[in-house]
Amino acid sequence: MAMEYGERTRSGHLARRPLLPPALRAPVEARTWREFGYLLVSLPLSIVMFTYAVTMVALGAGLLVTFLGVPVLAAALAGCRGFGVLERARARGLLRLDVAEPRPVRAAKPGAMAWIGAVLKSGTSWRSLLYAVLHFPWAVFAFTLAVTFWSVGWSLLTYPLWRWVFPMYAGVDGLQLYGSEDGRHTFYLDSTFEIAVTAAVGLLVTLVTPWLIRALTTVDRVMVAGLLGASRLDARVVELESDRGAVVDTAAADLRRIERELHDGAQARLTGLAADLGLAKDKLREDPREAARLVDEAHGEVKLALQELRDLARGIHPAVLTDRGLDAALSALAARCTVPVRVTVDLRERPAPAIEGIAYFTVSELLANVSRHSGARSASVEVWRVEDRLLVQVADDGRGGADPAAGTGLAGLAGRLGAVDGVLDVDSPAGGPTRVTAELPWCG
Structure with a gap:
């Protein structure tokens, strides 16, 4: 019966545990080979991108004295955006980097001139051009370093396996480190000790290479995400x-x-x-x-x-909220709840009316959940301000288990809070207690 290495999970299944530590597994892991493949492909692609970008931009700049310069520049930027699509797909497939797509080019009105203007005004287009120019020297450096370490490491590590090919087929004693023209001063790696040292050096270089490759691809990740992904403004618009x-x-x-x-x-x-x-x-x-x-x-x-x-x-919109603020309005809500509710409002001034209303209805919905689903014996409502944020917390001693993904209405509440840059945090372990915190902008 084969021995399995691992430990039992809570469900009773055997969780397989790798026999080798990460440092020894790295050279043969799929991630290392994917990232090495990414660096290999980067060089030819970067040459094409760099050549296209520099040629088209130079041509467009030279033709700016005529009308043809503007559409040529637009074509250059559009081509760089196309390369950006390819690079994001390559990073997604080989680096497992999920980069948000930037906003597409949207012309204010139909027509070629409107499209050209939209391309020239797009920040994504110019960032794609910058990527095409900057990535070329980095790709040359990363390709050279990765291929050198990879080939030297594996060649030296496997030297004991292939050194005997030389005497058999090449008529030499092994790998020659140096030699003179007259053949008197030569040095071959042919003794047992020399072969062992060569393999040990190869093993060291092979173990270091994956971490070097990861460091190199980290720079690629930063460049792809920073220059080819959606900008903060685009993300905010979405x-x-x-x-x-x-x-x-x-x-x-x-x-x-x-x-x-x-x-x-x-x-x-x-x-x-x-x-x-x-x-x-x-x-x-x-x-x-x-x-x-x-x-x-x-x-x-x-x-x-x-x-x-x-x-x-x-x-x-309750009249008491408009007339007397959150303290009185939440106290009225608590009085109608089916469980005793303690209300604490620590606010020196009132927030914006819209935020005040959202806070009120948030507490109203949360207390309704307490009455219907929690089985609690008591609850509490606390409201306070931290810098420019209004915090509302509803807690109860019920059975817990509230989950926004379970269709309890919390998901919809989180969506409504998110519409005003608010955040809903739910802490409700099975068996209770439940603590739901809503964070809203103050906007006073």
Whole structure:
């Protein structure tokens, strides 16, 4: 029975553990071969990129005295962007580097001139050109260093295996380090000690080479991510576009909720109220007692309809929040919760009204989750300010296990907070307690 090396996991399966430490495994690991292949391919590609970029830019600059210079420069930049696509794909496949795609060229209006203008104005185009120029000298250096160390290391390490080829096929005693023209002063690596030392040196160089290659490819990673990836502005634009979609979806959902509550609640009651008053009017002369009863029921329906409208208005934006701030509004929320809630608000001034409203509805949703899902006996709400951030924390002693990915409403809440550069942190181990912290910009 074959012996397996490893240790048992919690599930009882045997987790395989490598026999060799990382330093000895590195020369034969797939990562090392991928990165070495990346450096090998970099040189011919960088030659093509550099030649294209320098030639086209020089040609375009020379033709700027005529109209042809501008489209030639645009073609140069467009070609460099194309090389950037290739380089990102190569880094993704060989270096396992996932680089965000920059924003595509978008002309303000259709037409060749508009496209040329958009290419020339794009920062991504000029960064791609800079990459094509700077990567060439680095690729020459990295290729030379990597190939030299790789070939020398493996050649010396395997020298005991192939040194006997020389006497058999070349008529020499082994690897010659130096020799004179007259043949009197020559030195061959042919003794057992010399062969062992040669292999030991080869092993040392072979073990060092993977780490050298990783250091070289680290520079490539920085260049690809910094010059060919999305800029901070592009990433911010994409984030804002995503957040805008989340805000629009949230607003649409709120409008549907308000319409549904009006239709099913106050509107239905007011419709019934109109019918009851109509019957009471008809029976006023024939049966005053029945008319009085109907009016009394209608009065009760009016009270219920008013209460539902107040609750709906509170759900849109509570008056107490506008008039008295978060402390009073959150205390009112806590009073309606099904478990005892302790509220602590440590704010010397009020944040922006929009942030104040988001903080209120965040606590409202979190306390609703406490009432419905936590099984808690008590909860707490704390609000405080740290520099230019407003922090809201809701904690409970319930069963825990809250997970934003499990469809508990926390994912939607995190999305709404993200729309205003907010962050939602959920700490809810199984068995509790649960602690949810929302961080919002102050914007006071």
